[in-house]
Amino acid sequence: MENKKQKTVLVTGAAGFIGYHISKRLLKEGWRVIGLDCMSAYYDVSLKEERERMLMQNKSYHSVHEKIETQGVLTELFKKETPDIVIHLAAQAGVRYSIKNPRAYFESNAKGTFELLEAARAYPPRHMLLASTSSVYGANDGTPCKESDKADHQVSFYAATKKSTETMAHSYSHLFNLPITIFRFFTV
Numbered sequence: 001m002e003n004k005k006q007k008t009v010l011v012t013g014a015a016g017f018i019g020y021h022i023s024k025r026l027l028k029e030g031w032r033v034i035g036l037d038c039m040s041a042y043y044d045v046s047l048k049e050e051r052e053r054m055l056m057q058n059k060s061y062h063s064v065h066e067k068i069e070t071q072g073v074l075t076e077l078f079k080k081e082t083p084d085i086v087i088h089l090a091a092q093a094g095v096r097y098s099i100k101n102p103r104a105y106f107e108s109n110a111k112g113t114f115e116l117l118e119a120a121r122a123y124p125p126r127h128m129l130l131a132s133t134s135s136v137y138g139a140n141d142g143t144p145c146k147e148s149d150k151a152d153h154q155v156s157f158y159a160a161t162k163k164s165t166e167t168m169a170h171s172y173s174h175l176f177n178l179p180i181t182i183f184r185f186f187t188v
Contacts, residue, residue, distance in 0.1 A: 023055055
């Protein structure tokens with residue numbers, strides 16, 4: 001498959017567990033994958049480096065080490081790479097750490113997603129998939145959770161930042177006709 005005819009996907013958080021596996025699958029299916037990851041030390045960086053090393057063995061994989069919250073990084077990446085699809089997995093995860101370091105969650109989750117949405121507004125992809133979390137259900141009593149359950153009472157700052165990304169994405173989808181699908185992960 002020629003590079004120009006290859007469909008391109010941008011995967012944020014590509015060196016993470018889910019990002020690695022989805023990137024690997026997309027490469028196997030013939031996609032050109034732009035993998036963006038800041039390689040944060042939230043957990044063992046050597047795991048991310050090993051995953052990235054394996055992905056780099058495929059000539060259709062291109063790695064970018066940047067923070068999604070850095071203004072202009074994503075807009076320039078969208079302009080240069082023109083992704084057909086965006087799979088946004090990059091985030092500061094974990095409920096407990098959000099109590100100790102809420103700024104990391106605001107920067108990565110809220111500001112980073114805002115930068116992604118602004119880049120998509122300027123250079124619209126065909127579709128965007130955004131990861132959220134079951135933590136947004138917060139203080140709900142019923143289990144199992146259903147998509148239709150209210151998610152209005154988050155009980156951690158992590159959940160609050162992820163709920164804010166859902167709300168921002170809904171707004172951008174409506175205002176700028178961006179096709180966005182949001183999914184909520186339970187324990188991965």
